[in-house]
Amino acid sequence: xxxxxxxxEPIPAGVDLAARVGDASHAVCxxxxxxxxxxxxxxxxxxxxRLRTEPAARPDEDAAFDxxxxxxxxxxxVREHGGSEPGERRAEIVFVVDRLRCAACAWLIERALASLAxxxxxxxxAAARRVRLVFDPTVARLSDAMRLVARLGYAARPLEAAALxxxxxxxxxxxxxxxxxxxxxxMQAMMYAVALYAGSFDGIDVATRDxxxxxxxxxxxxxxxxxxxxxxxxxxxxxxxxxxxxxxxVAVAVALIYVASLVETIAGGREIYFDSVSMFVxxxxxxxxxxLRARHRAGDLVDALARLxxxxxxxxxxGGTETVGVHELVAGDRIRVAAGASVPADxxxxxxxxxxxxxxxxxxxxxxxxxxxxxxxxxxxLLDGPVELIVRHVGADTVLAGIVRLVTRxxxxxxxxxxxxxxxxxxxxxxxxxxxxxxxxxxxxxxxxRAFDAALAVLVVSCPCAFALAVPTALTRAVAxxxxxxxxxxxxxxxxxxxxxxxxxxxxxxxxxTPRIEPADVDAVRGDADRALGIAAALxxxxxxxxxxxxxxxxxxxxxxxxxxxxxxxxxGVEGVVDGTRYRLGHADxxxxxxxxxxxxxxxxxxxxxxxxxxxxxxxDAADALAALAADGVALDIVSGDATNRVGDVARRLGIxxxxxxxxxRDKLExxxxxxxxxxxxxxxxxxxxxxxxxxxxDVAVALxxxxxxxxxxxxxLLAGDRLDRLMPARRIAQQMRRTIRQNxxxxxxxxxxxxxxxxxxxxxxxxxxxxxxxSSLVVVLNALRIGAEPAPxxxxxxxxxxxxxx
Amino acid sequence: xxxxxxLIPLSIVLLxxxxxxxxxxxxxxxFDDLDTPALxxxxxxxxxxxx
Numbered sequence: 001x002x003x004x005x006x007x008x009e010p011i012p013a014g015v016d017l018a019a020r021v022g023d024a025s026h027a028v029c030x031x032x033x034x035x036x037x038x039x040x041x042x043x044x045x046x047x048x049x050r051l052r053t054e055p056a057a058r059p060d061e062d063a064a065f066d067x068x069x070x071x072x073x074x075x076x077x078v079r080e081h082g083g084s085e086p087g088e089r090r091a092e093i094v095f096v097v098d099r100l101r102c103a104a105c106a107w108l109i110e111r112a113l114a115s116l117a118x119x120x121x122x123x124x125x126a127a128a129r130r131v132r133l134v135f136d137p138t139v140a141r142l143s144d145a146m147r148l149v150a151r152l153g154y155a156a157r158p159l160e161a162a163a164l165x166x167x168x169x170x171x172x173x174x175x176x177x178x179x180x181x182x183x184x185x186x187m188q189a190m191m192y193a194v195a196l197y198a199g200s201f202d203g204i205d206v207a208t209r210d211x212x213x214x215x216x217x218x219x220x221x222x223x224x225x226x227x228x229x230x231x232x233x234x235x236x237x238x239x240x241x242x243x244x245x246x247x248x249x250v251a252v253a254v255a256l257i258y259v260a261s262l263v264e265t266i267a268g269g270r271e272i273y274f275d276s277v278s279m280f281v282x283x284x285x286x287x288x289x290x291x292l293r294a295r296h297r298a299g300d301l302v303d304a305l306a307r308l309x310x311x312x313x314x315x316x317x318x319g320g321t322e323t324v325g326v327h328e329l330v331a332g333d334r335i336r337v338a339a340g341a342s343v344p345a346d347x348x349x350x351x352x353x354x355x356x357x358x359x360x361x362x363x364x365x366x367x368x369x370x371x372x373x374x375x376x377x378x379x380x381x382l383l384d385g386p387v388e389l390i391v392r393h394v395g396a397d398t399v400l401a402g403i404v405r406l407v408t409r410x411x412x413x414x415x416x417x418x419x420x421x422x423x424x425x426x427x428x429x430x431x432x433x434x435x436x437x438x439x440x441x442x443x444x445x446x447x448x449x450r451a452f453d454a455a456l457a458v459l460v461v462s463c464p465c466a467f468a469l470a471v472p473t474a475l476t477r478a479v480a481x482x483x484x485x486x487x488x489x490x491x492x493x494x495x496x497x498x499x500x501x502x503x504x505x506x507x508x509x510x511x512x513x514t515p516r517i518e519p520a521d522v523d524a525v526r527g528d529a530d531r532a533l534g535i536a537a538a539l540x541x542x543x544x545x546x547x548x549x550x551x552x553x554x555x556x557x558x559x560x561x562x563x564x565x566x567x568x569x570x571x572x573g574v575e576g577v578v579d580g581t582r583y584r585l586g587h588a589d590x591x592x593x594x595x596x597x598x599x600x601x602x603x604x605x606x607x608x609x610x611x612x613x614x615x616x617x618x619x620x621d622a623a624d625a626l627a628a629l630a631a632d633g634v635a636l637d638i639v640s641g642d643a644t645n646r647v648g649d650v651a652r653r654l655g656i657x658x659x660x661x662x663x664x665x666r667d668k669l670e671x672x673x674x675x676x677x678x679x680x681x682x683x684x685x686x687x688x689x690x691x692x693x694x695x696x697x698x699d700v701a702v703a704l705x706x707x708x709x710x711x712x713x714x715x716x717x718l719l720a721g722d723r724l725d726r727l728m729p730a731r732r733i734a735q736q737m738r739r740t741i742r743q744n745x746x747x748x749x750x751x752x753x754x755x756x757x758x759x760x761x762x763x764x765x766x767x768x769x770x771x772x773x774x775x776s777s778l779v780v781v782l783n784a785l786r787i788g789a790e791p792a793p794x795x796x797x798x799x800x801x802x803x804x805x806x807x
Numbered sequence: 808x809x810x811x812x813x814l815i816p817l818s819i820v821l822l823x824x825x826x827x828x829x830x831x832x833x834x835x836x837x838f839d840d841l842d843t844p845a846l847x848x849x850x851x852x853x854x855x856x857x858x
Contacts, residue, residue: 176838180829191818208808218819
C-alpha cells in the first residue's frame with residue numbers, strides 16, 4: 001500500500017491516479033490531491049514537497065468563496081488604505097489558515113498568493129498560522145485568493161480576534177525587552193562584582209571600590225526599575241486583592257536587596273548585592289518568558305476553537321438558498337445549517353428538533369436537545385441536521401463573541417494540577433514571610449548587626465520559585481513536546497489522566513478501521529445500482545461520519561440528487577426525502593430489512609431498494625499501537641455500533657478479549673460508566689459523531705483529528721493526522737511529566753527544608769543564598785526540559801520499526 | 808589603572824547600544840516569528856513563476 005504523494009494518506013486499492021510533478025510521476029489518492037499537486041507544480045512551487053515536514057491536508061472542494069467578495073463581509077475584515085489613484089489603492093486583510101502545519105506550508109501559501117495579479121504583499125506566520133495579505137482591490141478579488149488557498153488544501157478563516165492578536169504580540173515584545181535589559185544588566189553587574197570580589201581578597205582602595213559599587217548601582221537600577229516591574233505590579237495587585245502568590249516575596253526580596261545595597265554603597269558598608277539582585281530578576285524573567293510562550297501557544301489552540309464560527313452561511317430566500325457572509329445576516333433571516341457544521345449566528349430553531357453540542361460555549365459537552373423555538377448559540381455544533389433557524393443575534397452580539405472577548409482570561413486558566421501547585425506556593429509564601437519576620441526579630445534581640453543579613457538570607461534562599469515552577473514547567477514542556485510530535489493537548493488535565501489510564505476503550509469504525517464502499521459491491525434489489533448509490537450519498541451529504549465519507553467517496557463520480565428533510569439517528573442511520581420518496585439508510589433494523597445482517601440497507605416505504613457491503617481495512621498502525629498499550633498494562637476494550645461478527649473479527653485480529661458490538665450511544669456510555677464505577681481510569685479513543693457524548697464521559701478523551709470536527713471539540717487530546725501510533729508515545733510523555741512533577745516537588749521541598757534553618761541561623765550570606773535560589777529554580781527547569789529529551793520516533797516510517805527504544 | 812576610566816564608560820556605551828539595537832529589532836518584528844524565515848534561504852527565488 002503506497003501513500004498519497006500529496007496528503008500522505010494510503011491510496012485505496014483500485015485507485016490509479018498520478019500527478020506529474022517535475023520530471024517524475026507520483027501516485028495520489030484522489031482527484032483533489034492530483035489537482036492540487038499538479039497545480040502546485042504548475043506554479044513552479046514543487047519545492048514545497050522537498051521542504052515540507054508534514055503531509056498536506058486533503059483539499060476541500062465544495063466551499064463557497066464568492067461570498068468573500070461581498071461588500072458586507074469585506075467591510076468587516078478588510079482594511080483599505082493608500083492613495084485614491086486606481087493603481088495605488090491597497091486593501092489589507094489578516095486571516096487564519098487552519099491547516100497550516102509547517103514552515104513549508106507557509107512558504108507555499110506565500111508564493112502562491114504572491115503569484116496572483118494585484119497582490120502587493122504577502123506575509124505568512126507559520127507559528128501563529130496567520131496570513132497578512134495586501135492587495136489592490138481594483139485588480140485582485142479576495143475570493144480568488146481564498147479559492148487559491150483552498151485549492152492548496154488549506155482552510156482560510158477571517159481573523160475575529162485581531163485585537164487579541166495585537167495584545168499577545170505586545171505582551172511578547174514587552175517580556176522580551178525586559179528579559180534583554182535584565183540579561184545584559186546582569187552580565188555587566190557580575191563583571192563589576194568580579195572586580196569587587198577580587199578586591200576583597202587582594203585588597204582594593206576605597207575610592208576604586210566605591211567606584212565599582214556605583215557602577216553596579218548604575219546597571220542594576222534599570223534591571224530593578226524596568227525588568228522587575230511586572231513583579232512589583234503583580235505584588236501590588238495581589239496586595240489589593242488580599243492574596244499572596246509568588247510575586248510578593250519576589251518583589252519584597254528584590255526591593256530589600258536593592259535598597260540594602262544602595263544604603264551600604266552610600267554608607268561604605270561591607271557587602272553589596274547588585275549582581276545577585278540582577279541575576280535573581282533575570283532568572284525569574286527567563287522562567288516567565290518560557291511560560292508566556294507556552295501560554296500563547298495554548299491560546300492559539302483556544303482561538304482555533306473560538307473560531308469555529310463559520311465565515312459564510314446559507315440563507316434561505318424566496319428563490320432558494322444563497323451563500324452569504326455571516327456578517328450580512330440580520331436578525332430575522334432564515335438560514336440552513338448542515339449536520340456536523342457549526343451554527344453561524346445566535347437564533348431560534350425553526351425545524352422540529354435537533355441535538356447540539358455546546359461544549360465550546362458552556363463547557364458542558366453533553367449534547368443538548370433543542371426543539372422548535374429553542375435558542376441555538378453561534379459556534380455550537382449541530383449533531384443532527386440539516387435544520388433551519390431564524391437568526392436573532394449576529395456578530396458582536398452573539399454569545400460566542402462574548403466568549404472570544406474572554407479568551408484572554410481563558411488562556412490564563414490553569415488545569416487543576418497547576419492550581420494545586422499555586423495553592424501550595426501560597427501557603428509556602430506565607431510561611432516564608434512569617435519565618436523572615438521571626439528571624440529578624442530573634443536576631444535583633446541577640447545580635448542586631450546580623451539581623452538584616454539573616455532575614456535577607458531567609459527571604460532569598462527559601463525559593464518559592466522552585467515550588468511555583470515545579471508543575472507549570474513540566475506541564476508546558478510536555479504539551480510543547482507533544483505538539484511537536486503531532487499530539488495536541490486541549491486540556492491540561494487530560495495529560496494526567498492519560499498517564500494514569502488503565503483501560504482504553506476504542507471505537508471501531510473510523511478509529512481502528514477505515515470503511516470503504518465499492519461501487520461494485522452494491523446489491524440493487526430494485527432499480528439501478530448507481531442510482532441507489534447516488535441516493536445513499538445524497539442522504540449522507542453534510543455528515544462527517546466515516547461511513548458517510550465512504551459513501552460520498554464511492555459516489556464521487558456520480559451526479560448526486562438533492563436530499564431534503566434529512567434526519568440523523570445516532571447509531572442507527574439517516575432518513576430523508578429524495579425526489580419525493582422517503583428513504584432510510586442504515587443498519588438492517590433501522591431500514592426495515594429482516595435479513596442482510598452485516599450490510600447497510602437503503603430502503604423506502606415499499607421495502608429494500610439496495611444493500612451495501614462495507615469493506616473495512618484495519619489501520620496500518622492499529623495493531624502496533626494496541627500491542628504497545630497492552631504491554632504497558634492497559635486493558636483494551638472495543639465498543640462499536642457495528643454488527644457482532646464484524647466487531648468480533650476485528651477484536652480477534654487485534655487480540656482483544658473484551659468487546660461489545662451493536663452498541664447504541666447509550667450502551668457505550670453505560671460501558672464507560674460501568675468501568676469508571678469500578679474505579680478504573682478510562683481513556684476513550686474515538687472518531688465521529690456517535691462518539692461525542694461517549695468521549696466526554698471518559699476520564700480522558702482522545703480523538704483522531706482530521707476526522708469529525710465534533711470529536712475534536714469534545715476531546716482533551718487530539719492525535720493529529722489520524723495516527724493511532726502516536727497514542728503510546730503520548731502516554732509515555734504524560735507519564736514522564738507526572739514523574740517530573742513529583743521529582744520537582746520533592747526536590748524543592750527538600751531544598752527548602754534543608755537551607756531555610758541554616759539561613760535563619762545566619763550561616764548563609766545573602767550572596768550564597770541568591771546562588772542557591774537561582775540554582776534550585778534552574779534544577780527544576782532543567783529537570784522539566786528532560787521531558788521528551790530522547791529522540792522522537794520518526795514520524796513517517798516508524799511503523800515498520802520495532803517499538804521505539806528505551807523510552 | 809587609569810585605563811578603566813576609559814574602558815568602563817566604553818562598556819556602558821556598548822551596553823546601551825546593545826539594548827538599543829535589540830529594542831529596535833524587537834519593535835521591527837524580528838522576534839515575532841522564528842520559524843518561517845529559517846526556510847527562506849533554502850528556496851529558489853523565482854519572482855515570476857510560470858502560470
